[in-house]
Amino acid sequence: MKKILLKIALCALLLLAICSMARAQAPAFRVLAFYSTDVETDHVDFAMQAMKFYSKLAAEKHFVFDTTSNWGDLNDGKLKNYQVVVWLNEFPHNQVQRTAFEKFMENGGGWLGFHVSGYNDKTTKWPWFVAFLGATFYDNNWPPLPAKMIVDDNTHPATMRLPKAYVAPICEWYGWKPNPRDNKDIKVLVTLDPSNYPLGKKDVIRSGDIPVVWTNTKYKMLYMNMGHGDKNFDSDIQNRMFEDALMWAGTKK
Ligand code: ZN
Numbered sequence: 001m002k003k004i005l006l007k008i009a010l011c012a013l014l015l016l017a018i019c020s021m022a023r024a025q026a027p028a029f030r031v032l033a034f035y036s037t038d039v040e041t042d043h044v045d046f047a048m049q050a051m052k053f054y055s056k057l058a059a060e061k062h063f064v065f066d067t068t069s070n071w072g073d074l075n076d077g078k079l080k081n082y083q084v085v086v087w088l089n090e091f092p093h094n095q096v097q098r099t100a101f102e103k104f105m106e107n108g109g110g111w112l113g114f115h116v117s118g119y120n121d122k123t124t125k126w127p128w129f130v131a132f133l134g135a136t137f138y139d140n141n142w143p144p145l146p147a148k149m150i151v152d153d154n155t156h157p158a159t160m161r162l163p164k165a166y167v168a169p170i171c172e173w174y175g176w177k178p179n180p181r182d183n184k185d186i187k188v189l190v191t192l193d194p195s196n197y198p199l200g201k202k203d204v205i206r207s208g209d210i211p212v213v214w215t216n217t218k219y220k221m222l223y224m225n226m227g228h229g230d231k232n233f234d235s236d237i238q239n240r241m242f243e244d245a246l247m248w249a250g251t252k253k
Pocket of ligand 1: 043
């Protein structure tokens with residue numbers, strides 16, 4: 001009798017352990033990252049490194065980080081399985097994909113966009129995105145260079161672990177017109193330090209207020225201009241922002 005009772009108790013304990021393990025392993029949130037391989041090599045390099053960086057983080061922080069180079073996956077059916085969408089240096093290719101993304105964001109989805117993902121000009125013809133990002137591409141520096149950053153806001157979860165100033169690794173930096181800072185819904189978190197000017201040789205940024213990282217407070221979104229070349233992950237300081245940005249995007253609004 002005692003033996004049977006002991007067996008039952010052991011089984012119950014085992015069951016409890018399995019249940020708590022399953023609970024512990026339930027992912028905190030699910031991310032789908034989009035990238036492309038048929039774009040500028042420097043943009044592909046970043047995307048590859050970013051996927052490695054975030055896959056490692058996903059294992060540590062127990063969230064799902066799926067990747068796809070099929071932009072057709074930007075559809076309602078697929079997106080309903082995810083809480084966060086990341087664009088690693090690309091953007092939707094057609095109206096169907098654009099509409100699915102709009103719906104995802106309007107319904108409280110999270111988004112991180114890097115570098116050329118924010119690119120839009122007069123040929124883009126996507127007014128929703130211009131309002132969402134709060135900016136249109138204006139100019140850039142060339143060749144890519146490291147640059148001093150001013151951290152405007154340390155209260156946002158994405159920039160909380162950044163110092164007031166730091167040097168960002170080599171990147172191509174974009175200027176914007178309209179300036180996102182002029183948009184009442186935009187909160188600028190990081191800005192290019194004017195002491196960098198003149199920045200570039202072939203293409204030179206000589207002046208101006210250039211936000212680098214910002215969020216549109218109407219959405220769970222964060223845009224980071226970093227993402228050109230294979231040096232972006234060389235800064236342990238900046239990597240904190242890359243980490244914290246995704247963890248923030250994965251928390252409920
Ligand atoms: Zn670039």
